[in-house]
Amino acid sequence: MxxxxxxxxxxxxxxxxxxxxxxxxxxxxLASLNLIKLVSETPRRGSVExxxxxxxxxxxxxxxxxxxxxxxxxxxxxAALEQLGATINAAAAxxxxxxxxMHLSRTALELDEEGWARMxxxxxxxxxxxxxxxxxxxxxxxxxxxxxxxxxMVTMVFxxxxxxxxxxxxxxxxxxxxxDGSHPRSSAA
Numbered sequence: 001m002x003x004x005x006x007x008x009x010x011x012x013x014x015x016x017x018x019x020x021x022x023x024x025x026x027x028x029x030l031a032s033l034n035l036i037k038l039v040s041e042t043p044r045r046g047s048v049e050x051x052x053x054x055x056x057x058x059x060x061x062x063x064x065x066x067x068x069x070x071x072x073x074x075x076x077x078x079a080a081l082e083q084l085g086a087t088i089n090a091a092a093a094x095x096x097x098x099x100x101x102m103h104l105s106r107t108a109l110e111l112d113e114e115g116w117a118r119m120x121x122x123x124x125x126x127x128x129x130x131x132x133x134x135x136x137x138x139x140x141x142x143x144x145x146x147x148x149x150x151x152x153m154v155t156m157v158f159x160x161x162x163x164x165x166x167x168x169x170x171x172x173x174x175x176x177x178x179x180d181g182s183h184p185r186s187s188a189a
Contacts, residue, residue: 001079002036002054010049016075026072027052062120087152108160119157127155 001012013023030036031052040051065073091097097104111119130153141148 001075002052003079004083006039006051006053008042008049008051016071018071018075022071026069030072084154088154091152123155123157 001007001015007015009024009027010020012018012027013020016023027036027050031038035055036052037055038050039053042049042051060068068076096102109115109119137148
């Protein structure tokens with residue numbers, strides 16, 4: 001929420017439908033970690049209302065995420081999904097899913113602890129490679145003195161509700177492949 005606008009703990013508590021004391025506590029924690037910063041103070045009925053903004057989109061390690069309080073996790077995920085939904089809807093309205101290289105997949109899996117660990121590691125590796133590809137493309141574009149097409153890639157691995165066997169078989173994997181039927185050279189999934 002603080003990536004999009006400056007807010008006070010009171011304003012955040014109202015939007016989150018959460019107790020002000022809880023939100024204030026978590027805002028102090030985020031500020032102490034330098035993930036948000038104080039940008040203004042407003043006198044309010046004998047006290048001072050503090051207004052914060054996000055410093056940057058943080059990369060949060062698995063260890064740090066495991067220590068984040070549940071209310072903060074839920075708020076962070078909700079805010080990210082809200083932003084993501086707006087980005088995807090705007091892209092769809094602008095024809096952003098019309099490229100033949102476009103790719104959209106959903107795969108339902110049943111994982112044990114080792115499977116979760118392997119999925120997490122593979123996702124990290126894959127995203128590192130995606131960043132390399134982006135840097136390589138930026139270098140080529142800079143060398144050519146031109147700009148490229150904007151692209152967004154979303155990767156999510158999350159625990160989902162159980163489904164019955166018939167539904168799982170029917171919906172286990174859904175793919176949208178390139179128009180020629182092959183796997184796309186680049187993807188956004």
